[in-house]
Each structure stands twice: as structure tokens, then as C-alpha cells.
Amino acid sequence: xxxxxxxxxxxxxxxxxxxxxxxxxxxxxxxxxxxxxxxxxxxxxxxxxxxxxxxxxxxxxxxxxxxxxxxxxxxxxxxxxxxxxxxxxxxxxxxxxxxxxxxxxxxxxxxxxxxxxxxxxxxxxxxxxxxxxxxxxxxxxxxxxxxxxxxxxxxxxxxxxxxxxxxxxxxxxxxxxxxxxxxxxxxxxxxxxxxxxxxxxxxxxxxxxxxxxxxxxxxxxxxxxxxxxxxxxxxxxxxxxxxxxxxxxxxxxxxxxxxxxxxxxxxxxxxxxxxxxxxxxxxxxxxxxxxxxxxx
Amino acid sequence: xxxxxxxxxxxxxxxxxxxxxxxxxxxxxxxxxxxxxxxxxxxxxxxxxxxxxxxxxxxxxxxxxxxxxxxxxxxxxxxxxxxxxxxxxxxxxxxxxxxxxxxxxxxxxxxxxxxxxxxxxxxxxxxxxxxxxxxxxxxxxxxxxxxxxxxxxxxxxxxxxxxxx
Numbered sequence: 001x002x003x004x005x006x007x008x009x010x011x012x013x014x015x016x017x018x019x020x021x022x023x024x025x026x027x028x029x030x031x032x033x034x035x036x037x038x039x040x041x042x043x044x045x046x047x048x049x050x051x052x053x054x055x056x057x058x059x060x061x062x063x064x065x066x067x068x069x070x071x072x073x074x075x076x077x078x079x080x081x082x083x084x085x086x087x088x089x090x091x092x093x094x095x096x097x098x099x100x101x102x103x104x105x106x107x108x109x110x111x112x113x114x115x116x117x118x119x120x121x122x123x124x125x126x127x128x129x130x131x132x133x134x135x136x137x138x139x140x141x142x143x144x145x146x147x148x149x150x151x152x153x154x155x156x157x158x159x160x161x162x163x164x165x166x167x168x169x170x171x172x173x174x175x176x177x178x179x180x181x182x183x184x185x186x187x188x189x190x191x192x193x194x195x196x197x198x199x200x201x202x203x204x205x206x207x208x209x210x211x212x213x214x215x216x217x218x219x220x221x222x223x224x225x226x227x228x229x230x231x232x233x234x235x236x237x238x239x240x241x242x243x244x245x246x247x248x249x250x251x252x253x254x255x256x257x258x259x260x261x262x263x264x265x266x267x268x269x270x271x272x273x274x275x276x277x278x279x280x281x282x283x284x285x286x287x288x289x290x291x292x293x294x295x296x
Numbered sequence: 297x298x299x300x301x302x303x304x305x306x307x308x309x310x311x312x313x314x315x316x317x318x319x320x321x322x323x324x325x326x327x328x329x330x331x332x333x334x335x336x337x338x339x340x341x342x343x344x345x346x347x348x349x350x351x352x353x354x355x356x357x358x359x360x361x362x363x364x365x366x367x368x369x370x371x372x373x374x375x376x377x378x379x380x381x382x383x384x385x386x387x388x389x390x391x392x393x394x395x396x397x398x399x400x401x402x403x404x405x406x407x408x409x410x411x412x413x414x415x416x417x418x419x420x421x422x423x424x425x426x427x428x429x430x431x432x433x434x435x436x437x438x439x440x441x442x443x444x445x446x447x448x449x450x451x452x453x454x455x456x457x458x459x460x461x
Binding site: 051 | 331332335336363364367368369370371372373374376377382384386390391393394397402403405406407409410413417418419420421422423426429430432433434435436438439440441442445446448449450452453455458459
């Protein structure tokens, strides 16, 4: 667990920082409330473990290592708001710490920009950081209780796999997100496809299979009685928030289910106003959910 | 007759981060849990992809006209988790994808994204509209990365050649 006075370097990633910054707004408000300190750094793209790593593994390692050296210079751990950035930075850190040959190769590349990877810091997912704070402490801040809200938890793939490297949670039955959702009074539902991918990755190659996977995910959660999804990855968020119509067309259904980032659920529970969180920028409507819980 | 490509086979065998025995006995657990094999079984099958990779049958893999045979993988890492032999399948598939890109056969998305990273340091470059939105939400500016450093690194790794920059 991080020391109380310690500060993280915040890694919001390209998607949250430059496309859906309202997620970052909720995360910062929740961190402030819970006393989690962060600071900025001129990080480049993590880079994307699905996209960029598929193009060239060595370039992916070198760019990931460069980001790590920026945090190493300040001797601070990184907290990631995104599954993809988290997996890249943690996996690059792991690979270079455990493979002397690969580390040498990458450091030879980094020499051209006068950097050296040392392997002296750690990378954390924000779910781990919140979970480390403790459910009891989180409960102390709850002003709006979400009792009765049935939540389909979706951790996404890169939060906890490959487990030998990530070491975040149980690889096929993650518990931390469920416990955090329960901390604000909501009820995580059991649904068969909880561990199913959102389908974003394959969508880079072809849309139809991506929408089919998403529809299977939605159907399973809705059948289990879920009112909303709670997610912890911006790629999953975008896939699920923006593609409900397409996924519906693919499977002859109409999907209309709110997608919330965990930090948005927490911020609302802690008494934040939906307008200050930029919830109007969600594509799938939150109106009836917000009205039901007394938000205007 | 299928030819064994030994150089290709060595690349595949070297792909593991955590070194384990690389014996696949074709139990099919990877394909059982694969969300893509589940909905497109005729087009994507991790079990056969691993078989052909470990045997060094490069031409069998790359002569398939449908590149979904390689690119169907959604990188969910589920197969890695269930493999009884702890084969890091996703690492092997990354080698195949890198080779497919080098041959100019990858989906356009991938090189487009790599180009954005090469040119701006970010997969999604900063835009004025989003910067304004960040301001409205009382968020600090995203500190821009050094594009010069990024390009020096990516010229070293020869990514510039891969994406023709």
C-alpha cells in the first residue's frame, strides 16, 4: 500500500486525456476526496497494447520504457486510469526487469535520447489504489447511497490478464471492482458473460464480430437484471457507450443501458453534481438513472 | 508439401516473456474460451494458429487470403490464462501480427494509429475542441510529450520504415 504522503504520477492516457476527459474529471474529484495525490508528466502514448504492440513489439517496449523513465526520474509510482496503459506500462516494466538481454537492447535505443530504464518504480491500476484505501474508508464519504442499483461489473481484459504479470486480482473472477461497487450501496449482479471481452480489440480489424461480442455481453447482463454497467477502462467505455445501436442491429435488439465509469459512480455517491462531471457527454442516456437516484 | 521455416519457428519460440516449456498438446482449451472463435469458428482458431506457428509452417499461416485468420484475435488474453501448458499465446500472436504488418497486410487501423504516435507522440492527438472541454471541466492541460524524443526512438527501432515515414 502506498504511503499516505506519497504522490503518484497520473497516467490518464490518450483516450481519456484527449477524447473523453470527463472521465478524468470524475477520477480527480474522487482522488481529492480520498486524499490520493497525483501530479502531471509529459508522457507520450503508453503505447496501446492492442494497436501499437501489434505493429512492432520492440517499438512498443522502447516507448513504454521511455514513459517509465519519466516517473523513475521523480521516483514516483504511476497510477493509470486506463486498462490499456496499465497493461502496457506494467508488462513493459515486468519484461525489462526480468530479461537482462531485452533491457540492454532497449537501453541502447534509449541512449539516443539520454535515458536509461532502471526498473525502480511500480505501476498501479486506479482500482487497486481505491481498493487499497479500503471499503470502510470509502463508505465514510458516501452521501448518496445507491441501494437497489443492480450493477453489471465489467473489469475488461487488461485489468487483470495475463495474471502472472498483472497480479491485480483473480484472473477469471475479479473481486475488487465488485467490492468497490458494493461500497457505495449498489449490488453487483452475477451474469454469465462477466469475463467476456467488450469486443473493442477485434473492432480494429472488423466491425461485425466486434458488435456481436458486445451484443452477447449486453444480453447476458440485461437478462441478469442489470440496470447499469460499471467499467474501469476507456476503451471498454467507448465501445459500450457509443455502439449500443450497432450492437442492437447486429442482434435484433434495442439496447439502452447506462455505462458508468467507476469513478463517476463514486463521484455521484460522494455528492458531486452530474453537470460538473460532464455526464451529458455520455452517448447512452443517463437521465432515468439519475432521476431515480434524485439527481437533477 | 508444407515447408518448415526454421527462422520463423525460432522467432515464435522466443516470443515468451515467462519462459516455460512450449509443448502444445492441442487440447483446444484456447479455442473453447476464445470469444472470436466462438462467433466466427470458420475464420479464427487459436489452436490451429498455435499448431502451425510451433511447427514453423509460416507459409500455411501467411498464405491464408483472409487476414482475419491472424487479426481476429481481440487480445483479451483469456487463452493465456486457461492454457494448461502456460503457453503465452497472445505473445505468439503478436509476433504473427508484427510480421503481417511488415508485409503490408495488416488492417489499416494499426498503421494509422502508429503514424499518429510517430507524428504527435499520442495515439489520439490533442484537439482544440477537447482542450476547451478540459477547461470547462476545470482540468489541467495535458502536458505534451517531446515529439523529437519519440521520433528519435522510433527511428532507432525502424518504425519509420514500417509506416513509410
